[in-house]
Amino acid sequence: xxxxxxxxxxxxxxxxxxxxxxxxxxxxxxxxxxxxxxxxxxxxxxxxxxxxxxxxxxxxxxxxxxxxxxxxxxxxxxxxxxxxxxxxxxx
Numbered sequence: 001x002x003x004x005x006x007x008x009x010x011x012x013x014x015x016x017x018x019x020x021x022x023x024x025x026x027x028x029x030x031x032x033x034x035x036x037x038x039x040x041x042x043x044x045x046x047x048x049x050x051x052x053x054x055x056x057x058x059x060x061x062x063x064x065x066x067x068x069x070x071x072x073x074x075x076x077x078x079x080x081x082x083x084x085x086x087x088x089x090x091x
Contacts, residue, residue, distance in 0.1 A: 001072060001088040008032065011074045011086070013043055018069040024062045025074075025086040032079025034061070034086065039071035046073070064091060 003011045004027070016038075025034050036049040049065065074086050 002086070003074070004083065004085045005034075005074065005076045006083055008076050008079055008082075010037070010076075013039065013071045013073040014088075016067055016070050016072045016088075018067065020064065020066050020091050022062065022064050022089050022091045023074075023086065024060075024089075025084055026060045027084040028059070028082055029084055030079035030082035032082055032084075033077050034084055035075050035077070036065075036088075037073050037075050038067060039073075040068075043071050046075075048075075 001011075001014045005011065023036050037046045038049050039046050049067075072088060076082060076084055
């Protein structure tokens with residue numbers, strides 16, 4: 001899963017098969033917050049994943065996670081003129 005967000009909103013959701021992963025983001029956050037959301041019910045309900053620290057990185061942010069099979073997406077909120085890229089990978 002890899003994408004760039006240039007406005008507030010969400011990335012396309014993708015299926016996570018379960019296990020250990022890494023979330024990495026970089027770019028210009030425009031004062032906004034980038035969060036990882038999970039859905040245990042195939043996209044009907046979205047829950048912010050709180051397994052990491054600050055969601056307001058300055059230019060680069062990385063954290064590891066362990067999740068069961070679920071849907072994942074990134075959500076950018078309260079940003080002004082952002083250009084944020086992110087990547088989720090198995091680790």
